[in-house]
Each structure stands twice: as structure tokens, then as C-alpha cells.
Amino acid sequence: MSKKAIVLQTTLELITTQGINATSLSQIIKESGVANGTVYHHFKNKEEIITELYLMLTQDFGTVVMRNTDQGDYKKQFSTMWMNLFHYFVNNPLAFVFSEQIARSPEIPQSLKDRARKYFSEIELYFRNGIRDKVFKSYNTMVMEELFFGNVVSIVKIHENEKVTLQEKHLQQAIEISWRGFVKE
Amino acid sequence: MSKKAIVLQTTLELITTQGINATSLSQIIKESGVANGTVYHHFKNKEEIITELYLMLTQDFGTVVMRNTDQGDYKKQFSTMWMNLFHYFVNNPLAFVFSEQIARSPEIPQSLKDRARKYFSEIELYFRNGIRDKVFKSYNTMVMEELFFGNVVSIVKIHENEKVTLQEKHLQQAIEISWRGFVKE
Amino acid sequence: MSKKAIVLQTTLELITTQGINATSLSQIIKESGVANGTVYHHFKNKEEIITELYLMLTQDFGTVVMRNTDQGDYKKQFSTMWMNLFHYFVNNPLAFVFSEQIARSPEIPQSLKDRARKYFSEIELYFRNGIRDKVFKSYNTMVMEELFFGNVVSIVKIHENEKVTLQEKHLQQAIEISWRGFVKE
Amino acid sequence: MSKKAIVLQTTLELITTQGINATSLSQIIKESGVANGTVYHHFKNKEEIITELYLMLTQDFGTVVMRNTDQGDYKKQFSTMWMNLFHYFVNNPLAFVFSEQIARSPEIPQSLKDRARKYFSEIELYFRNGIRDKVFKSYNTMVMEELFFGNVVSIVKIHENEKVTLQEKHLQQAIEISWRGFVKE
DNA sequence: AATGAATGAGGCTTCATTCAT
């Protein structure tokens, strides 16, 4: 694992725990066991660490969601996408917290969020095609993505916080509800 | 205007513009034209400025909402409360931003939010009585307050952002929709 | 002696010994026995210390040179000015080094030098009047000032470096030579 | 052009623009597009870059000045030397600035200046012979060199700054004046 | 009530240099 990767990972851990502002560079340096200058060899400044982390994770999301979605009808694909994201979040708690708390906070400037849109192009295409093929209502695609993410997030939260264990059928129900929100008819 | 009031006002302006974290004491001091020590004469530390500001504004909300609500039936009172809050927000943009962005953020600790509950006692009483008198559904009163605030906030946002000017009848509609959400049957 | 004065004095000592660039803030802090923040309470940044020092000393020069010059003819005044500066430099070795090494270096930006011109207004007036009254050749006054300063500086250097002690008559000779450079005929 | 030469050239450009102190190694590295380690492969440390640059340029001066001076009498040789240096400076503005601003500054230690004396041995010999042959007054040869350089520098400055274009006859005049300063009688 | 001098910990960043490849 390269020093750069270590810094990114450490930063992810720290800011998901304490927030961006509460996380100082010296803390990142101390925690990652890397030298002062090493951080600045890889990143222009503190902000660039956050930026890179954000883009990295956002790209992850985009890629993960569309894995194995090249077959089946819209419904089947939707289900796959949903489960992809769900499992990703369940298996990567830090990415989940980051997506929930950091990615939406005002610390991430809008310009950066815009730059990251490209990683959602495939997802966007899926929804746009669905609208074109009269499968989905003609919502704004960005809104659809947000709703889709939001649904998964809600279930992940239940999965994490509730004492009751989620069963497979609960997930199927959640997917069903989510799907119904988009389809025509 | 006392020095203390100046500090509070300046702080309000700064944190609604930049957020709590981005606002330093030195900035408050510089902006308010008050001496260093004067701030510490009136406030124990930086946190106490925020605390006092929060309590002040929260008390404002509570008082404002219940103004002139001692007459009429529940519906009439509801309408008055709604309009009270609406006009307060429209006339105090900083209070609006504060209520929206700061008051809900994690920078305000839960303990402080709890302390501020007392200022909502009258509002809470209104809803509790309504439930007792079978006018309202028996929701949790905190939830009811949140919904009530949320409704007003939504309309204020429309008022602020939309190019279309809100007409009196639109407000009446909004109040009607809000009211329907609470009442039995 | 105020902390601010201590910082200025220490800075003067350090930069005349080592140059501006070789003098770090931490050194100034350590040497002056003042706290980090104290420096920044009095000065906006490192540059402002230099600026203030430069203006302070430059004002000194201007004032010192013109002391007791309100009587006598041009020649008598010239002699007084010359001796004033000579004694000032002899009694304030740091000011002398500063004037020689620092004040002319490119570390002092032209803009600052321009700002300091005002402190030489009396000296300039002396020369301008002399020209008007046909006592002096009509040189550029800035050039005249430079020459005047340069002459004194040369003698101070001899005074400092030579093994031979300067006698009163040597000074009178120097003044005489200096004076001849300016006068008509 | 070798990497080493690129580093030297870049350094020359940077320090003539900003001064030695203001020029950091990182800047040289960034600007020259050469790797970090490559610089240290060719130079022991930052100082050595300056040293090498200084010696290189100084050697240039020495060589250039004496080009085509093996024929003619002292006067003819003097004229050739003068024009050699003049054209070199005119065609190598960076070398000119370096010679003027850097080479004389205290950043170049005396020890280095002494080491570079050897490159002036031919020039020195010219003047020493001239003294021996009773052509020149018996000044100190180093002083003579300084004066010679200074004269050329002055004219180059006029050439660069003045709006009036220098004509051949002006150069001849300058050489004449310069020459007269040295010769006996 | 009000002031502003004084503090020192801690923040981010730049720097010259070393080392393994």
C-alpha cells in the first residue's frame, strides 16, 4: 500500500469520525505514520486530499452501482443496481458515512460536485433510456438518482441501527417500493 | 445598542454567511469593532456566544409564533401562528438562514437543543391540547412542531426564490394544506 | 520599553547583522523574549516589521538632519546638517548599517521608499530654496540629497574603519568639499 | 542540451529575475522540468549550482574579452576587448544582469570570487604588461579591471534604456574616454 | 463596562536534502 494510499485511507477514517474541519493535517500525519513532506509530495495542499478522496469514492459509487447490469430488463437491472449499492455500503462503512455526512456537507464545494457528475453518467444514462422507452415517468434524472441513492441509504441505516436483522424479503420489498416510485402507470 | 448586542448581531451575520466553523473570534472582533477583552467580558468563551445566540433566536421563535393567539378556535389560532412565523422569517432573513442552516447542523450540540425546548412549551401545549380535545391526530408533539416549522420554511423559500410573487390566496392554501396534515378525519 | 519597541529593536539588531532574508521571525521572537502572538498583535506580518522599522529610522534621519538649522546662512546650515547626520551615525551604529545596507537593498520595495520621501521634505526644501536663491547649481534635489548623504557616509566609514583618528579639521575639510560640490561658481 | 545545462540555464533565468534568496530549489526543479534527484545527481547542493553558474559565466567573460586580441598595439587591443565585452552583454542580457546584480552581491562569498580570479588572468596580464611598458599608469590591476568593466556596463545600460539609439561614433567616444583614464600622460 | 497587550499551542506549507530504483 503506497504512502499516498495510506494518507487517503487515514484521512477517510478521520474525517468520517470527526468531520473535515476537526481533522487537522498534523493529525493525518501522526495517524498515518507518514512524514510531513510526504503528504505535500503527493498533494498540493490539504484541500486536495479531500478532493481526491471525494473523486475516488464517487467514482467507486458509479462503478459499483453499474456492475453486472448489462443483462436483463429494466426491472432486473434496477434490482441489481440497488443491491450493488446496498452491499457496497454495508461492506464499506466509511464510504457510507462519507457519502452521507461529508459528501453532502457545504465543505465540499459545488464546483467539485459538478466535476464528479461524470462518474454518474452511466447511471444517468440508465434512467434517461428508461424515460425514453416509456418505462419511467419523465422526472429529472438527477432527482431520480438522488431518490435512488436515498432509498438505499435508508435501508442501510435500518440495517445498521435496528436490532431487528433485515431479511432478504425486506430488501425485496424495499426494492419494489423504490421501483414503483419511478415507473409509469 | 450595547456592545454585547453588537457582538451577537455581528456573529449572527458572520455565521449565517460562512458557517460556524469558518467564523473565528478574531473575525467577530474585527468586524464588530469591539475590543478583544470586551467579548470575554460578556461571554465566557466562543461557544457561549453561539449558545446565547441560539437561545435568543429560539426564544424569539417561540414568542413570535404565539403572538395574538389567545382568541379564536384551533383553526384560527393555527392560521395566526402560521402567519406569525411566516412574517417573522420574511422580515428577518438572518434568523431564517440561522434556523435553517445552523440550528439543525451538528455544530449545535443536542444538549443545547434540549435546553431550548422550554421556549417551545407554549407551542407544544397548543398541540397537546389539540390532541386532548380530539382536534389533532395523536402524533408526537415534537414531530408536529417540526412539520409545522417545515411547512412555513418551505413557503418562505418559495417566497424568496421564485420569480412568481406569492399571493394571499397561496398562503391560505398553504395553511390549509398544513392544517389538514394534523387534524383528525 | 514596550514589547513593540523591543521587537523593533531586536529586529534592527538582527537584520543589520545577518540581512533581512537570513532573519527569521522565530529568531526575532526568541531573541526578543516576546511571545509569538505578541508580535502579531503589533504587526500584521513579518514585512510590516521591516516597513515600520524603515519608516521609523527614515523619519529619524529627516528630523535629526534638520535639527538647529533655523539660523544662519546656507553655508552655516549646511555645516550643521552635515554634522548632525555625522554624529547621529556615529552614535547609532545600527542605524548607520541599516541606512547603508538594508535601506538600499532590493528587499525594501520602491513603493515603501516612495512613502518615506515625505520625511525628507524639509531637506528637499533646503536644497530647493538654495537653487531658487542661486546659491546651488540647479541639480535634481533627490540627487543632491543622495550626494549629501553619500558624503557623510564616506566619512563615517573612515571614522569607523581607519586606524587614524579623524580630527576636527578633517571633518571641516570634508564639509568644505561636500559644499563646493553644490554651490554655484 | 543536457539536463545539467537546463538546470543551470533555468537557475540563471530565475535568479536574475528574482534574486538568489528568492529562488528556491523547488522552483528551479519545477521550472526546468527536471526531476528532483537529477539536480542532486549533478550538484552537491543548492549552493553548488550557484557556484558553478558563477564560475561558468565568469570564465565566459574572461574568454570573450580576450578574443582576437593577439594582434595590434595596446590601443587596438583595448578597443577590441571593449567591443568584445560590449557585444557579449548586449547579446546575453541574462549574463549582463547576473554580472551586475548577482556577481557583486554579498550572496556570492569572497572565497568564490577569489577562485574566479584565475579566469581574469589574461586580462590582468594585459594591464600588467601595459604598466610595465609604461603605457598605463601604475594602478592596481584589479582596480583597472573593475573600471574597465564598469565603463562597458555603463554604456550597455544606456544602450538598453535610452530611447536614443547608440551610434558607432558614440561607442568610439566611450572607448576613447575609457582609454584615456588608463594611459600615462 | 470596556480596553487592548500578551500569550503559546497549533495550523498549514515550503524547503533543502537523502535514498532506493
Add this chain to the structure above:
DNA sequence: GATGAATGAAGCCTCATTCAT
């Protein structure tokens, strides 16, 4: 010959806070 990762000391500056007046 060339590269770039890695280092840590040192630089400048901001911050919240305390204290004497």
C-alpha cells in the same frame, strides 16, 4: 544518467484565551 518517493526541520501565521488597567 535520471527519476521521484520520502524525510523532517523550519517558516509564517491564526487562534482562543488570560490578564492588567
